[in-house]
Amino acid sequence: MLDGGIAGGVIVEARNAVKQFVIKTGLMNSRAAGVVRAVDDVSFVIRENQTFALVGESGCGKTTVANLILKLLDLTSGEILYRGASLADMPSADVKNYRRNVQAVLQDPYGALNPRMRVGHIIGEPLEVHGFAKGERAGRVAEALQSVGLHESVQSQFPHEFSGGQRQRIGVARALTLHPDLIVLDEPVSSLDVSIRSQVLNLLKDIQDERRISYVLISHDLASVEHMSHIIGVMYLGKLVELGDAELSCAEPLHPYTASLVAAATPPGSTPGWRIPIVGEVPSALETPSGCSFHPRCPYAMAVCREERPALAATPDGRMVACHLYPDEIRNVDKQAPVGPGGAALPVAAGAG
Numbered sequence: 001m002l003d004g005g006i007a008g009g010v011i012v013e014a015r016n017a018v019k020q021f022v023i024k025t026g027l028m029n030s031r032a033a034g035v036v037r038a039v040d041d042v043s044f045v046i047r048e049n050q051t052f053a054l055v056g057e058s059g060c061g062k063t064t065v066a067n068l069i070l071k072l073l074d075l076t077s078g079e080i081l082y083r084g085a086s087l088a089d090m091p092s093a094d095v096k097n098y099r100r101n102v103q104a105v106l107q108d109p110y111g112a113l114n115p116r117m118r119v120g121h122i123i124g125e126p127l128e129v130h131g132f133a134k135g136e137r138a139g140r141v142a143e144a145l146q147s148v149g150l151h152e153s154v155q156s157q158f159p160h161e162f163s164g165g166q167r168q169r170i171g172v173a174r175a176l177t178l179h180p181d182l183i184v185l186d187e188p189v190s191s192l193d194v195s196i197r198s199q200v201l202n203l204l205k206d207i208q209d210e211r212r213i214s215y216v217l218i219s220h221d222l223a224s225v226e227h228m229s230h231i232i233g234v235m236y237l238g239k240l241v242e243l244g245d246a247e248l249s250c251a252e253p254l255h256p257y258t259a260s261l262v263a264a265a266t267p268p269g270s271t272p273g274w275r276i277p278i279v280g281e282v283p284s285a286l287e288t289p290s291g292c293s294f295h296p297r298c299p300y301a302m303a304v305c306r307e308e309r310p311a312l313a314a315t316p317d318g319r320m321v322a323c324h325l326y327p328d329e330i331r332n333v334d335k336q337a338p339v340g341p342g343g344a345a346l347p348v349a350a351g352a353g
């Protein structure tokens with residue numbers, strides 16, 4: 001299962017999505033220095049009224065996934081489907097419909113808003129692009145402002161007159177006017193003060209409950225997303241290493257990398273589960289390690305991890321994990337503690353495996 005078993009209509013599905021970038025060097029970029037597999041065989045399902053979180057350190061491919069979903073980039077191979085229709089060969093009339101139904105809110109609330117445009121114009125611009133009449137535009141802008149908790153009078157102001165959190169509300173309002181069914185939120189709160197982050201996240205959650213929208217919620221910080229996510233996908237160097245129920249993966253991580261993200265997100269002094277400190281840096285995307293690409297940083301690395309790339313495979317609790325600590329026999333039979341190096345049980349949080 002790619003969706004943690006949660007029911008609901010499928011909005012977007014990625015099937016073995018691959019995006020490669022050829023890195024050029026030399027005079028006038030004449031020589032290929034290598035190929036970055038920014039997104040490497042990634043499959044997932046996003047359902048109605050669901051938040052699909054994508055987490056992982058910088059450079060693991062989160063924004064590339066976002067840009068593929070938003071059809072701002074084309075796939076190298078694989079498929080992304082919107083309500084069953086492939087984005088790659090979508091007729092232009094359907095692409096227009098897609099661009100209405102799938103919106104984005106980006107990380108930087110300063111850069112994302114045109115400083116010379118008044119807020120009313122910024123929020124109403126997508127409606128203008130999609131040919132809405134002036135009367136309906138005004139109504140939808142007012143409705144969007146209400147949804148994000150801003151007063152109608154802000155329409156005559158300019159972006160610089162607002163704080164970071166308010167600007168992000170403006171960005172969310174702009175994304176809402178076309179009544180999308182999916183919003184891609186790429187690090188929506190990373191640039192905000194910690195005190196403001198939860199306000200914006202709570203607002204997003206309220207909007208989801210009210211409008212039954214789905215979100216792709218991207219973050220390098222698990223702490224920011226865990227409370228409002230239904231499904232979580234953990235990425236490492238272009239690959240999904242764990243995928244499934246967000247609550248389960250945060251409480252009982254399966255992959256050592258997920259465990260280290262959980263450890264990093266846990267406030268000091270709280271009850272430890274399976275905590276793995278994150279060590280070292282992410283390797284260069286141009287020199288992906290052999291076997292499991294996490295093995296140089298993994299305290300449980302075995303010989304097989306250096307040689308064989310683990311496949312993402314189903315666990316008995318409906319999640320998916322790509323890790324040699326979970327051999328097929330255990331993964332497919334029943335829920336036991338995973339076996340570590342030399343056959344020793346690993347110090348996993350109770351119930352994991």
Ligand SMILES: Nc1ncnc2c1ncn2[C@@H]1O[C@H](COP(=O)(O)OP(=O)(O)OP(=O)(O)O)[C@@H](O)[C@H]1O
Nearest residue numbers: 021036038057058059060061062063064065220285
């Ligand atoms: N247009 C591009 N040309 C070449 N390489 C690219 C391009 N876009 C992304 N990459 C590379 O692809 C990999 C994934 O990048 P991406 O921006 O998707 O990561 P990310 O997870 O969003 O990182 P961050 O948390 O820093 O935003 C990185 O190695 C990056 O350098």
Ligand SMILES: [Mg+2]
Nearest residue numbers: 062063064186
């Ligand atoms: Mg990014």
